[in-house]
Amino acid sequence: MRVLGINALFHDPAAALVVDGAVVAAAEEERFSRRKHGKRPVPFSAWETPDLAAAWCLRHAGVRPEDLDAVAYSYDPALHLGPEQAGVHDPWDHLRLTYAEQAPGFLAEGIPGLDPDKVRFVPHHVAHAASAALAAPWGGSCAVLVLDGRGERHSHLAGVYRDGVLEVLASQQLPHSLGLLYEDVTAHLGFLRSSDEFKVMALASYGTPRHAEALRPLVHATGDGGFVTAGVDLGALTKPRHPDEEWTAEHADLAASVQLVVEEVLLDLARWLRETTGETRLAMAGGVALNCVANSRLAAGSGFAELWVQPAAGDAGTALGGALELSWRGGEPTAPFPGADLGRGWSDAEIEAVLRTAQVAYRRSDDVAEEVAQCLADDGVVAWYQGRSEFGPRALGHRSLLAHPGRAANLERLNDVKGREQFRPVAPMVRLDRAREVFPQGPVPSPYMLFVHDVAADWRDRIPAVVHVDGTARIQSVDPATEPLVARMLTGFERRTGLPVVVNTSLNTAGRPMVDSPRDALECFGSGPVDLLAIGPFVVHRRWAHEGLARS
Numbered sequence: 001m002r003v004l005g006i007n008a009l010f011h012d013p014a015a016a017l018v019v020d021g022a023v024v025a026a027a028e029e030e031r032f033s034r035r036k037h038g039k040r041p042v043p044f045s046a047w048e049t050p051d052l053a054a055a056w057c058l059r060h061a062g063v064r065p066e067d068l069d070a071v072a073y074s075y076d077p078a079l080h081l082g083p084e085q086a087g088v089h090d091p092w093d094h095l096r097l098t099y100a101e102q103a104p105g106f107l108a109e110g111i112p113g114l115d116p117d118k119v120r121f122v123p124h125h126v127a128h129a130a131s132a133a134l135a136a137p138w139g140g141s142c143a144v145l146v147l148d149g150r151g152e153r154h155s156h157l158a159g160v161y162r163d164g165v166l167e168v169l170a171s172q173q174l175p176h177s178l179g180l181l182y183e184d185v186t187a188h189l190g191f192l193r194s195s196d197e198f199k200v201m202a203l204a205s206y207g208t209p210r211h212a213e214a215l216r217p218l219v220h221a222t223g224d225g226g227f228v229t230a231g232v233d234l235g236a237l238t239k240p241r242h243p244d245e246e247w248t249a250e251h252a253d254l255a256a257s258v259q260l261v262v263e264e265v266l267l268d269l270a271r272w273l274r275e276t277t278g279e280t281r282l283a284m285a286g287g288v289a290l291n292c293v294a295n296s297r298l299a300a301g302s303g304f305a306e307l308w309v310q311p312a313a314g315d316a317g318t319a320l321g322g323a324l325e326l327s328w329r330g331g332e333p334t335a336p337f338p339g340a341d342l343g344r345g346w347s348d349a350e351i352e353a354v355l356r357t358a359q360v361a362y363r364r365s366d367d368v369a370e371e372v373a374q375c376l377a378d379d380g381v382v383a384w385y386q387g388r389s390e391f392g393p394r395a396l397g398h399r400s401l402l403a404h405p406g407r408a409a410n411l412e413r414l415n416d417v418k419g420r421e422q423f424r425p426v427a428p429m430v431r432l433d434r435a436r437e438v439f440p441q442g443p444v445p446s447p448y449m450l451f452v453h454d455v456a457a458d459w460r461d462r463i464p465a466v467v468h469v470d471g472t473a474r475i476q477s478v479d480p481a482t483e484p485l486v487a488r489m490l491t492g493f494e495r496r497t498g499l500p501v502v503v504n505t506s507l508n509t510a511g512r513p514m515v516d517s518p519r520d521a522l523e524c525f526g527s528g529p530v531d532l533l534a535i536g537p538f539v540v541h542r543r544w545a546h547e548g549l550a551r552s
């Protein structure tokens with residue numbers, strides 16, 4: 001059975017293809033269109049479908065649009081709640097309903113050959129839930145928690161999956177929404193809504209949660225699996241920040257306060273779900289599940305023995321979940337998530353053709369892992385482009401920018417290379433067998449950078465570039481069994497420096513999507529002070545450009 005999943009309505013349009021129960025391709029439209037998040041999350045753009053991502057998924061698998069058995073669209077217009085009842089103060093919100101109803105036609109227009117009668121509407125939070133529970137690495141039953149901004153009429157779902165069937169136990173109706181509250185704070189603090197929420201989380205570490213007492217009566221769990229968030233007047237707590245204004249302690253305090261109160265609500269919701277279901281495993285998705293600080297609190301205090309967050313937890317992941325859901329309903333058990341590298345990949349010959357066309361001086365490396373390790377040990381910055389691109393917002397060793405973690409100045413250096421705010425931390429990748437020694441608390445393995453870990457006291461001075469102001473780091477543990485090349489690079493770096501850790505941040509510059517194609521990689525490499533591009537088996541050294549040497 002061949003099922004195409006589509007996320008389109010709100011933000012982060014994406015496509016995924018599930019064949020015989022296994023996900024074979026998943027990608028966000030932004031990687032193809034080169035427009036961050038694919039589109040702005042406004043009602044006027046709700047009709048836009050991820051045509052480029054969908055066409056690639058089909059091409060990759062050799063499936064013609066005519067051959068699809070079903071197409072999942074991760075929003076059900078029949079469940080749409082009017083803006084007044086939902087408390088959505090947007091006079092154009094009705095466009096979303098209209099465009100969702102017409103989605104089969106838009107998809108048939110954008111993907112020639114696709115039969116509009118094959119399109120099925122999957123409720124938004126069912127798609128989120130399936131993206132976590134049906135993809136989780138364990139078989140059997142589990143609890144599931146969707147923590148979102150908004151779906152058709154709800155902002156959250158708590159339930160249990162047994163034999164692949166979802167039983168919904170609680171769902172909080174709008175306007176109460178932890179995701180929308182966090183988006184409001186993001187906009188209030190001068191950042192981009194539905195995009196920069198992780199900046200609020202980073203800023204929270206610099207603040208004191210002095211508004212938590214004022215917030216708790218308005219933002220709290222209700223003891224029945226739901227919660228309230230309505231009536232928060234952010235302006236009464238802190239003046240709004242203009243995007244051009246420097247951030248102050250006041251802004252950090254607001255971020256810290258909201259972060260803390262949201263964490264408390266999430267902890268209550270997860271504990272309720274644990275007690276209600278008796279399950280020991282929890283799968284999570286929804287944009288709020290990308291909050292790795294909150295995830296760590298849940299891992300430590302919710303009572304669940306295992307917690308798995310699907311790495312494309314935001315709306316892009318509903319493309320995956322919708323396809324998995326229809327596949328399951330069609331009688332095909334779904335396979336566990338194979339890893340986040342579900343996007344485009346390129347053969348060595350294809351990469352070399354791009355390098356030749358660009359007329360850059362390159363050569364085939366004797367050992368790309370060792371050559372990169374040496375460059376990093378010499379304090380170089382490396383653009384690392386290997387294998388298929390990642391599905392979801394994190395660079396996980398396929399489209400990454402790497403640096404030496406032992407030099408404190410590398411944090412500022414990387415933020416400068418990328419054009420990012422200086423309060424933003426950069427994250428470490430660490431070999432799985434050394435992760436527990438350097439990062440003694442928090443879930444390990446942690447392959448998707450979705451939890452924060454305390455850095456061991458005796459390691460903080462050794463890897464200062466990756467230690468956030470609160471003494472934590474958002475780690476990626478690297479298993480040689482699944483990421484052999486990255487693991488060898490880490491081993492080579494440790495042999496030279498004694499450090500099993502490398503700085504890993506996404507290969508892009510501020511405001512741009514992550515690098516996806518070899519051409520994107522060359523553009524990014526050409527525009528910033530990056531010392532080495534390691535692209536497939538080839539290397540391009542910046543110094544060659546200065547020396548004018550032809551190495552091909």
Ligand SMILES: [Fe+2]
Binds near residue numbers: 314
């Ligand atoms: Fe969502």
